[in-house]
Amino acid sequence: MAELLHRLGTFAARRAWTVIVAWLVILGIVVGGFLVGFKGLSSSFDIPGTASGEVISELQGELPDFAGASGAVVFRTDDGSPLTDAQKTAISALVTSAGDLPDVARVTDPFTAQQQLDAQRQQVVDGRQQIDQARAQAESGQQQLDAGRAQLEAGQQKLNEAKAQIESAPLPAAQKQAQLTALEAQQQQIDQQRSGLEQQQTQLSDGLAQIDAQQTQLDDGSELLGFADAIRLVAADGSTAIVNVSFSEPRLELSQASKDAVVEHFTAAPVDGVEVAFNTEISQGVPEILGVGEAIGVAIAAIVLIVVLGSLLAASFPIITALVGVAIGAMATLSFSGLVQMASVTPILGVMLGLAVGIDYSLFILYRHRRQLLQGADVVDSIGLANGTAGNAVVFAGTTVIVALLALNITGIPFLGLMGTAGAVSVLVAVLIAVSLTPALLGLAGTRILSRRARGRLVAAAAEAHPRRAAREGIAPSDVQEHPRRAARTGAVPVAAAGVKPMSTFRAVVTMVVATIVLLVVAIPALSMRLGLPDGGSEAEDSTAYKAFTWTEQAFGAGANAPLLVTAALPGGTAEDEVRGIQLDVARELFSQNDVAAVAPVAVSDDRTLAAFQVIPKEGPNAVSTEQLVRDLRAIPPVDGDIDLGVAGAAAINIDISEGLASVLPIYLVVVVGLSFLIMVMVFRSLLVPLIATLGFVLSLFATYGAVTAVFQWGWLGGVLGVHNPGPILSFLPVILVGILFGLAMDYQLFLATGMREAWAHGAAPRVAVAQGFRAGRTVVTAAAIIMVAVFSGFIASDSVIIKSMGLGLALGVLFDAFIVRMLLMPAIMHVLGGSAWWLPKWLDRIVPDVDVEGAALERRHPGHHGS
Secondary structure, three states, X not given: OHHHXXXXXXXXXXXXXXXXXXXXXXXXHHHHHHXXXXXXXXXXXXXXXXXXXXXXXXXXXXXXXXXXXXXXXXEEEOOOOOOOHHHHHHHHHHHHHHHHOOOEEEEOOHHHHHHHHHHHHHHHHHHHHHXXXXXXXXXXXXXXXXXXXXXXXXXXXXXXXXXXXXXXXXXXXXXXXXXXXXXXXXXXXXXXXXXXXXXXXXXHHHHHHHHHHHHHHHHHHHXXXXXXXXXXXXXXXXXXXXXXXXXXXXXXXXXXXXXXXXXXXXXXXXXXXXXXXXXXXXXXXXXXXXXXXXXXXXXXXXXXXXXXXXXXXXXXXXXXXXXXXXXXXHHHHHOOOOOOOOEOOHHHHHHHHHHHHHHHHHHHHHHHHHXXXXXXXXHXXXXXXXXXXXXXXXXXXXXXXXXXHHHHHHHOXXXXXXXXXXXXXXXXXXXXXXXXXXXXXXXHHHHHHOOHHHHHHHHHHHHHHOHHHHHHHOOOOOHHHHOHXXXXXXXXXXXXXXOXXXXXXHHHHHHHHHHHHHHHHHHHHHHHOOEEOOOHHHOOOOOHHHHHHHHXXXXXXXXXXXXXXXXXXXXXXXXXXXXXXXXXXXXXXXXXXXXXXXXXXXXXXXXXXXXXXXXXXXXXOOOHHHHHHHHHHXXXXXXXXXXXXXXXXXXXXXXXXXXXXXXXXXXXXHHHHHHHXXXXXXXXXXOHHHHHHHHHHXXXXXXXXXXXXXXXXXXXXXXXXXXXXXXXXXXXXXXXXXXXXXXXXXXXXXXXXXXXXXHHHOOOOHHHHHHHHHHHHHHHHHHHHHHHHHHHHHHHHXXXXXXXXXXXXXHHHHHHHHHHHHHHHHHHHHHHXXXXXXXXXHHHHHHXXXXXXXXXXXXXXXXXXXXX
């Protein structure tokens, strides 16, 4: 590989314009592909096979109106006063006309819906009054019946007594018979009256039964309405109203244009005295990839390059190549957005990595070339050697990053694997540009990448070789002779010549202990790290999503921002008159759970096999109680023994995604750490050095987790970093950090430890070799790390909490790993270990391939490149 890169570098230096034009052609092709293939990005995430995904699939078949995406438009008066009739009419007009927007299934008028809810509640009150009146009338009728029955019984008794007297009286038979016949006629009248009373009693009993049935229905309806008391669409004070927008497309398939159309519709004709805001499901779009913060980060990187390289021209080359690489990588990725569904953060990761590694990889080659020029090497020969040595290390370092990113596909999470693949493409482009376009630019620049003073020293050095010509041309003596220490610092003479002494063992032990303790202390907050996806409360304070979130919470309670959709699979053959009872049974079970504020039945499928309920938690979407509530609802046994429940909704989906990501983190970490160890064994032909590098990576990784948790979850330094509403850590951030920081950590390990091994292999004492290798690599590693931190920190200024957390996590990760682990902890441990650090069993030494990362063999084959 080193020889191939040497030839590529030499060719690029000699045929610079050919290489430059080739890259411009590639850029043009990629731009064309982007213009043709870019079809937009999704602001939603998903993990296949989750519990909420199964519920949504069921809804698509039985209740498709509830399977699509949904969002909320929140209206609030400027001064907090109740909405006027004119304002309500204007809002209702917007609602009516919104039904024709693309992909919009239905739009709920909050005032009509609230009136219906209030009317239902009033119907219950009126129904109770009517039933009470009917019952009072029935009771009065019963009293009248009882009084009539008592009169009949009294008449019957008198009749019986009269009959008994006649029968016992000594009267003639004819007279007695005539009197008894008259009494029989009276008996028939009493019997008729008794029959009439019995009929009236039957009617009254039936009426009471109907009243009881109506009472039961009314009680059931009242109970259901009682469960939904906390659900409102118009605030109790009348100042805020929520317009619910339901889409026909699922959230992953809903286009950004459809969401933008909703925003445009409700903002095109402002209602006087009323503000409008949109929740994240509608307003969250593709975040801005590059902004002021990123520009500042690149500017800081440029300053570092100028300080390290001492030339504006030289400092411009890494930035130029990085920007070209970012453009190619990002647009190449986005060109496939029409074929593959991409999340909005997919290109952002590529841009972050493309900028950072693009600048660093070019710097490594340029720095090596500059050092060789200062030692008197020919320009073209130096470019070839730098590309074969430092370029070979760049290829290896880039390969480790690419492998780590591609390994994200083993998580089985599509959007995460795609992010890793997009990042890997950007890193690959950065590597290819570093080993081809950078040598071409260096070939065009010649010795102009050096400062005037450095070029003067080269001329003076040439004069020493030809003193007579120097005397004729008036060239001064070499600056190396007059200022040997400065020459050693600038690289004009080999570093080893400057005199390197190892650190004391006491200092090494203290450094080890202090660095380890610092990292462990910083990692403590990671023990309480929670994962989640950002809600509207995490957005920028001036954003429409934040306004909608806070207005909703203030007017309707925190849980109104986290509605859950619960499905109930009804038993087969459920009759229509049985549905209400089943709904009530399910609602009772749901409402009995902890932290439930309200429950409302919302729909039943036409075939009565599936019922849907809305559940409002007491707290917001990222609250611990809401997360526990989702688990509790899923743990409920079948209601009535045969009604299974399912839970979906935005809050449940986010919880499912976070839990899915948390479950793959340990597996991915083991894979990456194992890969790290094996690669380092090949590179350094040692067991202890890879072990030190791997454990150092784990320490810096957990310190990064701890710092990110302290900022975003605990709220430390939130005011400085723009975190105004602490909450769970971005669910996929820990996995992303593992992949990226692993690759970058191996970069720094490579550029420091290979110098140590080279010095040791050339006969230096182990501890002296550590000092020599550290001195040789510290400048370029420090510069590279500062550039990385600056570029990643630029993304902290983003309004998007996703980008902000990724930028801070990567910046802190590089800071901890480069400056604490690689430049303090690792050299100290290597010093304490001494020669044993390079121990490798003989049997393993025979089977491990010899990976000449630094291109030492190439230097031996091309000794003439080393200057005079």
